[in-house]
Amino acid sequence: DVKVTQSSRYLVKRTGEKVFLECVQDMDHENMFWYRQDPGLGLRLIYFSYDVKMKEKGDIPEGYSVSREKKERFSLILESASTNQTSMYLCASSSPGTGQISGQPQHFGDGTRLSIL
Amino acid sequence: AQTVTQSQPEMSVQEAETVTLSCTYDTSESNYYLFWYKQPPSRQMILVIRQEAYKQQNATENRFSVNFQKAAKSFSLKISDSQLGDTAMYFCAFMKPLGGNTDKLIFGTGTRLQVFP
Numbered sequence: 001d002v003k004v005t006q007s008s009r010y011l012v013k014r015t016g017e018k019v020f021l022e023c024v025q026d027m028d029h030e031n032m033f034w035y036r037q038d039p040g041l042g043l044r045l046i047y048f049s050y051d052v053k054m055k056e057k058g059d060i061p062e063g064y065s066v067s068r069e070k071k072e073r074f075s076l077i078l079e080s081a082s083t084n085q086t087s088m089y090l091c092a093s094s095s096p097g098t099g100q101i102s103g104q105p106q107h108f109g110d111g112t113r114l115s116i117l
Numbered sequence: 118a119q120t121v122t123q124s125q126p127e128m129s130v131q132e133a134e135t136v137t138l139s140c141t142y143d144t145s146e147s148n149y150y151l152f153w154y155k156q157p158p159s160r161q162m163i164l165v166i167r168q169e170a171y172k173q174q175n176a177t178e179n180r181f182s183v184n185f186q187k188a189a190k191s192f193s194l195k196i197s198d199s200q201l202g203d204t205a206m207y208f209c210a211f212m213k214p215l216g217g218n219t220d221k222l223i224f225g226t227g228t229r230l231q232v233f234p
Contacts, residue, residue, distance in 0.1 A: 031219055040126075042208060042224040050219040058221075090162065094220075102220050103150040103169060103212065108162035 003027070004109035006091050012115045019078040021112050023091030030096045032074035033106060034058075034066060037088040049074055050096070081116045088113050119144045121211050123225035130199045131233050137184075138194045138228045140209030146170075150212040151185070151192045152222070157205040165207070168192065196230075204232045 007022035025032065031050050035043040035058075045058030047066040055066050063085060067075045074093075078085055092106040121142045130136035142151070153165040168176045168185050175183050180200075184193045196203055209225040 033222075040226055042121075042226040043222075044224075045221065048219070048221075056219075088160075092162075096219065102214075103167065104220070105152065105164045105167060106222060107164075108154075111160045111162075 004091055004093055004107050006089075006109040006112050008112050009110060010113050010115075012117060013078075013081050014117055015081060015083060017078075017081045019081050019114070019116075021076040021078075021089055021091075021114070023074045023076070023093075023109055024072050025074075025091075025093040025107070026072065027093065027095070027107070028071065029093035029107075030071070031094045031104075031106075032068065033092040033094075034064075034074065034076045035090045035092065036060070037090055037111070043090065046076065083116050086114060086116045119146075119211055119213055119223050121209055121223050121225040123207075123209055123228050125228045126226070127229045127231070129231040129233060130196075132199055132201060134199055135195060135197050136199055136230065138196075138207050138209075138230065140192045140194070140225055142190050142192065142209075142211045144190070144211065144213070146213060150220075151183075152210040152212065153181070153183070153192075153194045154208045154210060154224075155203075155205045156208065156227075157202075162208070166194065199232045201232050201234065203230060205230060 003026045033048040034046045049068045065077045089112045091109045094104045094106045151168045180197045206227045210222045
């Protein structure tokens, strides 16, 4: 089974701090994703990466950055945490497909509930 | 832009009964995938079922089946013989290609399903 591990289930930080959320997958997947989940809004894509050192902006990248130095690890960075970044953060990974669209499902971690005080 | 709409924020069903969760989407793509994901209170998002738009046959996974109406852009999930363990948030998702073997999931806002004994 695919295992996507997020380093923390709960995290409390202060406004202005630099925050790192870590994600590791064990299935040699090329694609990795960071989402935030908010009630009534579903999941929204922050950033994704399709290869080591490659990153692409998702729908809500403002206030975030990412790092992918190794294939199995994808980090989300809050450069200067703000209260409106209090949320649930989900990491996911998937394998690439062939053809125009892969249809490969994304596999998710348990999520990190981040509170910014 | 693609959108996914889940019009039922909450639903409830009695154990052993059948329940249908609705999902509609909007796209101009001709080939795409649709997914239902389940997020139990333990939080890990789990794939329930996947449907390719080119396949006319509705996907089925044990007690879970879909009613895929491509012309109507409707993708409902039917859960038969509901069990207490089906209690969860259910997300409908549309997959669109981003190019280069990477796809993007667009999620609905979710339906919270409660199964009662």
